[in-house]
Every structure is written in C-alpha cells, then in structure tokens.
Amino acid sequence: xxxxxxxxxxxxxxxxxxxxxxxxxxxxxxxxxxxxxxxxxxxxxxxxxxxxxxxxxxxxxxxxxxxxxxxxxxxxxxxxxxxxxxxxxxxxxxxxxxxxxxxxxxxxxxxxxxxxxxxxxxxxxxxxxxxxxxxxxxxxxxxxxxxxxxxxxxxxxxxxxxxxxxxxxxxxxxxxxxxxxxxxxxxxxxxxxxxxxxxxxxxxxxxxxxxxxxxxxxxxxxxxxxxxxxxxxxxxxxxxxxxxxxxxxxxxxxxxxxxxxxxxxxxxxxxxxxxxxxxx
Numbered sequence: 001x002x003x004x005x006x007x008x009x010x011x012x013x014x015x016x017x018x019x020x021x022x023x024x025x026x027x028x029x030x031x032x033x034x035x036x037x038x039x040x041x042x043x044x045x046x047x048x049x050x051x052x053x054x055x056x057x058x059x060x061x062x063x064x065x066x067x068x069x070x071x072x073x074x075x076x077x078x079x080x081x082x083x084x085x086x087x088x089x090x091x092x093x094x095x096x097x098x099x100x101x102x103x104x105x106x107x108x109x110x111x112x113x114x115x116x117x118x119x120x121x122x123x124x125x126x127x128x129x130x131x132x133x134x135x136x137x138x139x140x141x142x143x144x145x146x147x148x149x150x151x152x153x154x155x156x157x158x159x160x161x162x163x164x165x166x167x168x169x170x171x172x173x174x175x176x177x178x179x180x181x182x183x184x185x186x187x188x189x190x191x192x193x194x195x196x197x198x199x200x201x202x203x204x205x206x207x208x209x210x211x212x213x214x215x216x217x218x219x220x221x222x223x224x225x226x227x228x229x230x231x232x233x234x235x236x237x238x239x240x241x242x243x244x245x246x247x248x249x250x251x252x253x254x255x256x257x258x259x260x261x262x263x264x265x266x267x268x269x270x271x272x273x274x275x276x277x278x279x280x
Contacts (some may be wrong), residue, residue, distance in 0.1 A: 005245050005254065013097055014243035017258050020105030021241060026205050027113050030163050032234040032267065042236030043070045044267045073263035075238045076115070080107035081257035083248070104258045108241055114212040115264040117165070119233055120226045120274075121216060123266030127151045131222050131276035139173025140166060140225065140277045145200050148227040148273045155270040161230040164202035167215045167223050170277045171206045202227060218276060225275040232271030235264040 022028050034042055050064030082100055129151070134143030145164075152162065166174075197204055207214060218224050238261040246255050266272060 005247075009097075010243060010245050013101065013245065013256070014241070014258075016097070016101045017105045017108070017243055018241050020101050021109035021112070023109075024106055025109035025112055026207050027116050027163075027165070028109075030203070030205065030230055031116055031264070032231050033237065034234065035237045035240060037075065037236040037238040039238075040075050041072050042075070042234075042238075042263065043072050044234040044236075044265065045070045046267055071234075071265050071267050073119075073234060073236045073265035075236065075261045075263045077239075077259065077261045078108070078111050079257055079259040080104045080111075081255060083251055083253040083255055085251075085253045087252065100256050104243075104256065108258055108260060110210055110212050112235075112260070112262060113207070114210070114214075115262060116233060116235060117213065117215060117226070119235075119264040119266050120165075120228065120272060121224065123269050123272050125266070125269040125272040125274060127155075127270075127273040129273060129275040131278045137221075137278040137280075139176075139279070140170035140275070141173060142177050142200075144275055144277075145174075145202070148275050149200050149202075151273050152227070152229070152271065157229045157232075157271045159201045162202045162227070163230060164199075164204045164225070164227045164275075165215070166204060166206055166225040166275075167277070167279075168206055168208040169279050170223060170225050171204075173277065218274075221279050223277045223279050225277060227273040227275055229268075229271035232266065232268045233264065234267050235262055237262045 032044065034044075046069045048067035048069070050066045052064075053062045055061070080103075082103055084100060129144045129147045132138060133147060134141040138144070148164075215226075216224055239259070241258050241260045243256070243258045245257075247253075248255050
C-alpha cells in the first residue's frame with residue numbers, strides 16, 4: 001500500500017468533516033459569528049443607548065453621548081485526531097473514512113458548542129429564573145418560560161432571534177405541561193415528535209449530557225439552562241476546521257487530525273437569562 005495519500009482524499013475528507021460538524025453542532029448559526037480572525041483575540045463592539053431630546057429653535061442640539069464599549073474573546077486551539085491502522089484496511093477505503101468523519105466532526109461540533117456555553121456561564125447576567133418558580137424543586141415549566149420572556153421583554157430584547165438552550169431533562173419537564181403540548185395553546189404538537197421547537201417566541205435547542213461539560217449545574221441538582229438573544233453572544237473563528245492526514249511509521253497507521261481555533265464571549269448580559277431547573 002502506498003504511504004502517500006492524494007490531495008483529493010484530504011480535500012474530500014476535510015469537506016465532509018466541515019459538512020458533518022456544521023450539521024451536528026447544535027448552536028451553528030444561532031449566535032453572532034466572525035470568521036477569519038487574525039491574532040489571538042477578537043473584539044465585539046457594544047454601543048449604548050440614547051434618548052432623543054426636544055428641539056428648541058435656535059438652541060444647540062443635545063448630543064446623545066452614546067457610550068461605546070467592547071468585549072474580547074480569546075482564541076483557543078483544539079484538535080481532534082485518530083489513527084487509521086493500515087492492517088485494518090487494504091487501502092484507505094470509504095467506510096473507514098465515513099467512520100472517522102463522524103468521530104472527528106462530532107468532537108469538533110461539541111467543542112464549538114461548549115465554547116458558547118462557557119461564554120454564557122461566564123456572563124455577568126443578573127437575570128435569573130429561580131428553580132422554585134412554578135413549584136418547589138420544579139423542572140422547566142411554562143411559568144419559567146413566561147418569566148424568561150418577561151425579563152427579555154423588559155430589556156427591549158428583539159423577539160426575532162431568541163434561543164432557549166435546555167437540557168434533555170428540562171425538556172422532559174416541559175413536555176409534562178399541558179400548555180406546552182396541547183394544540184389549544186401551542187400550534188406545535190410537541191407530543192407527536194417528543195420535542196418543542198418554538199414556544200413563546202423562543203427557538204428551542206436541546207442537548208444531553210456531554211463529555212465536554214454540556215449544560216452545567218450551578219449548585220447541587222440545579223441545572224443551568226440559557227435563554228438568550230443571538231446577538232448577545234459572539235464567537236470569533238481564527239482558523240476554521242482544517243484536516244491533515246499523515247502516515248506515522250511507528251504506528252503503521254495514518255493519523256487523521258482536524259483542528260480549529262476559536263473563542264466565544266458574552267456581548268450583552270441584558271440579552272441573557274439563566275433559567276434554573278431542579279434535577280433529583
């Protein structure tokens with residue numbers, strides 16, 4: 001077997017990885033993203049509010065004195081690599097490639113999601129929906145959804161682009177709510193597919209337990225779910241996913257590696273709500 005892999009194979013594998021991780025990544029396109037970042041950091045600007053004043057003839061105009069600030073995301077480098085043993089294949093066959101694509105792409109996609117979750121957890125938001133709202137030691141319920149909506153409404157956060165990132169156990173609690181599943185309240189018949197995709201203006205994204213960390217616990221048994229606007233969180237991508245395939249004689253294997261460099265940060269805490277749910 002030749003120890004050289006054609007550039008066509010590398011290009012094909014790289015394209016498949018990108019296609020797969022963009023499909024598996026739960027939060028792709030749901031936050032503010034900036035690609036092609038040069039350097040180790042990326043800055044996201046934040047512009048303050050202004051109040052119009054009444055015009056008085058012949059008087060000088062009153063400037064808004066809008067405040068400008070910025071938040072910084074620091075790039076971190078990640079790699080997902082696996083060996084492909086030449087004794088397990090007569091050649092670099094397509095079945096093996098497909099398996100590696102799924103493994104590598106899944107690792108990349110989950111890590112990029114985790115960067116966003118880490119930014120949410122590090123945000124300075126003071127908007128919290130307590131775990132006891134709607135009942136002692138309560139899971140996710142419609143009362144909590146209404147409170148999260150009210151908190152964002154009060155901060156004049158746009159309706160378009162609101163995301164609810166919840167854990168699978170929180171979804172279980174919400175599916176027990178008649179107001180969330182009945183066609184009398186919700187046009188999305190949640191019990192048919194066992195999921196909720198939109199409700200009260202939020203687009204729901206559900207994830208389960210992940211080795212990367214997933215949605216963490218603020219304290220014992222108190223899961224942190226995040227309701228936010230897409231412009232409230234930003235991700236800078238310094239190096240999008242790229243692939244290298246090299247033969248390692250000592251391993252008699254090909255090392256397939258995909259890597260990327262990215263960083264995420266909370267831009268506006270007023271557009272982020274932490275919703276706590278109880279898990280026994």
